[in-house]
Amino acid sequence: MKQIEGLRLPTWLQKIHYVTNPVSYWESAYQTYPDAFWAKGIDFGSPLMVFYTPEAAQQIIENRHGNLTTTSFDSELRAIFGDSSFFTLEGVRHQSVRKLLIPALHGKQIHSYGKLICDLADNLMGELPTNKPFSALDVAQEISMRVMIQLLFGSYQQERYEQIKQLMIGMVNLFASNIGGIPLFFRFLQKDLGPASPWRNFLNQRQQMQDLIYTEIEERRAHPNPAQKDILALLMLACDEQGNLLTNEELLGQVLSLLFTGNESTAASMAWSWYRVYRDSEIHGKLLQELQSLGDSPDPIGLFRLPYLSAVCNETLRMYSVTMFTIPRVVKTTTQIDGFQVNPGTLVTVGTYLLHQREDIYPTAKEFKPERFLERQFSPYEFLPFGGGMRGCIGAEVALYQMKLSLATIVSHYQLELVNHRPINPQRRNTILTPINLMMVKY
Helix, strand or coil, X not given: CECCCECCCCHHHHHHHHHHCXXXXXXXXXXXXXXXXXXXXXXXXXXXXXXXXXXXXXXXXXXXXXXXXXXXXXCCCHHHHCCCCCCCCCHHHHHHHHHHHHHHHCHHHHHCCHHHHHHHHHHHHHHCCCCCCEEHHHHHHHHHHHHHHHHHHCCCCCHXXXXXXXXXXXXXXXXXXXXXXHHHHCHHHCCXXXXXXXXXXXXXXXXXXXXXHHHHHHHXXXXXXXXXXXXXXXXXXXXXXXXXXXXXXXXXXXXXXXXXXXXXXXXXXXXXXXXXXXXXXXXXXXXXXXXXXXXXXXXXXXXXXXXXXXXXXXXXXXXXXXXXXXXXXXXXXXXXXXXXXXXXXXXXXXXXXXXXXXXXXXXXXXXXXXXXXXXXXXCCCCCCCCCCHHHCCCCHHHHHHHHHHHHHHHHHHCCEEECCXXXXXXXXXXXXXXXXXXXXXXX
């Protein structure tokens, strides 16, 4: 039976490597261990084993023998979302809250947001001055924030929602740099060290955010409005199997989770898609031709189903996996994963970034080739940009809808160019990989 090994650098040096240059960290591991490795540089309080073969992904996600559990673990995200978020809940309670969220984030409910997404993207791009460079990530993040705040609260224009948006920006940016972000990865630095410390600033902003959301919830409880159909309104009416409503604390946890997980990762994927389309004139031309085939006022569902648009977005999600691995599972009993022995108490995860770079699945993986998604149907264990199973991204449908519709709207209505054509490499921003230096211009 194979034993999992780790990089031979000291653990503290691996942690610094992972925080400062995660892509290099992953690729160093892949060059040494082609299927799995012990990621000592990623600190969840327990050993983390990273697997990146389809066979291992299927075993971990399906968990047919029940050897894995979604038991809670120490995570930097708990500091943001709290203990009542579907993101940090475990077991039966996690499943129960997840069931309450699904109707608000899937199917017809999401499809009803199509025109809103197109209009918000169109309006924001129209506000940009011509011939003046802009940060693609900042614009994508603004689109994503407006969409998510609108979906959650029914508006993004009221003063309270503007305050929530600004606090979101502040909290996201606070830990975005390699230096400022270190407290998120090293728990011993998560201490209030005075007014100038990043953690004090974070705690202050988090408290302000919580106060605003609690005020919103309490006002809605005091003055119910049956006409409200936003996600918060749907969550406040949702009951579990015993007929219990979500508490204010549980509502706060879900709102915070959707605000943060539904914003920055979606924005990064959107910006990456713009980069690839406007970097390659042939891809841009094919996409524009497909979009124009639907006429001047295409239905959002028709846009969403376009094959080449879908292929471009899927190839973006493959090549630029903004989340580097899936939510870890805890091993309950000694088990084998893809021929490797894993002991109880170990955390296991699927390294999506490395899985999506495998040459045996994606030949010439470093090339951006949308056609690969037209020529072949990849299994959910070969292509999993949103994870899978009970810990898969609950907002995947919203994210993909935003990504496709914003790209379609921009390519159809605006002439953009990259400020320069040098390669943009993924860089860590908080816990995801983003095109931080991507600058574009509207003509």
